Amino acid sequence: MTKSVPTPADVAAAARRLGRPVTEAQAASLAQYLGQLVKWNARMNLVGPADWTAIFDTLVVDSLYLADFLNGLQLGDTPLCLDLGAGAGLPGIPLRTIWPRGEYWLVESRDKRATFLRSAVGRLGLAATHVFHGRAEEVLDSLALRGNHATADLIVSRAFMPWRELLPFVRPMLRPWGTVVILANTPPPPEAELPAGWSPAEAASYPAGGKTRYFWPLQRVEPQP
Template identity: 35%
Template sequence: MDYREWLQERAAEDLGVELSGAQLDQFHRYYRRLVEINQQMNLTAITEEKEVFAKHFYDSLTLAHYLPFHELKSLIDVGTGAGFPGLALKIAFPDIRLALLDSLNKRVVFLRELAEELDLAGVETIHGRAEETARLSEYRERFDLATARAVAKLNVLAEYCLPFVRVGGCFAAMKGPGLREEMKEGKRAVEKLGGQEIEERSLSLPEGMGERHLILIEKKVSTPKAYPRKPGTPLRKPI
């Protein structure tokens, strides 16, 4: 089966995302490169083609069902790993300015080379920790949207991500099932870091491939200068 056609159909019907033949070819090249490099470094446990297209590509694009990507100008993907959701969203919405942040340089190098191979302009790859990078003036409160996918609990993620978001922008955390307690624990951190509205969206991947949850947080006021704290502190001592 040609999973490019599968992705095109599902993205259009389920998410309202229209993908051209050229974009579908980019996804296919992404898949092939991901599997190839995964033999050299641990990027993903998911390598079967159908699962990559569903659990990585389609899953990444679900954000576009809830957020106005045609209006967004900039996105930072924090702890991007193999480039999800950031690079997949960049393929679908090539005009967006994308920053991919990861603490492991090998992954950053892979993503930089991949973006070049896919002829994607406006992609910045950053090797660093969120706690340090978010204190740099060129990144602090500079993005319309910050994303993180299965990186940490919400009370930790908020400190990693909200400092990157401009006032009026959004932080989107992509999660699996079982969020009730996590959202309750994270409310204080979100409010302290400038976010006020917390919305949850639940969805199912096609063909019974899993349940997903999105936490969408609008940023209302600037993050206090004290945050983020020193590297490692958010994880050891969540707000």
């Protein structure tokens, strides 16, 4: 019978089984997050899977591979990152346990999910990781009031909206040559199908839940004068 609350050793074994090992400290943080998520999920239906192993194998797996993928992008040492429609903190919270670069904002408009995110981030003590409770189009104005960058270096989107709608939506939020990474269940579209002002970088695929998933990195291109 699957334990409802995993130990760090459980998580470390699950990560090895997926072919993406984690450190003891990372396993401890992931175990704490998964335990909290399972408990809250029983009351408010944050994610579909009910037990931690299914959550790990089908959802946390994205974060493990995303960390490696982001390390291969040219984002600078302290990028400003926005995670749109952060929901239950996937991929953002597990990602931040193993990829702590820059400043990371989990953007979520729904009250209960934002409450969970604040609780999880607070319990884990994730460095430079924050929750913005509000509409995505309002986040940069709010950050500007705090003295932050005017635009983001990186935007992460997992099922926030269809990509044809997402690209014009996030374009004003990205700095020139900033990157949006779309987590998808299908390969990226041909470059000819992208709207003007976007340049694709090399996509990546990875196994998740017995299927293949993809990261689409797209850069905002400035028009020629």
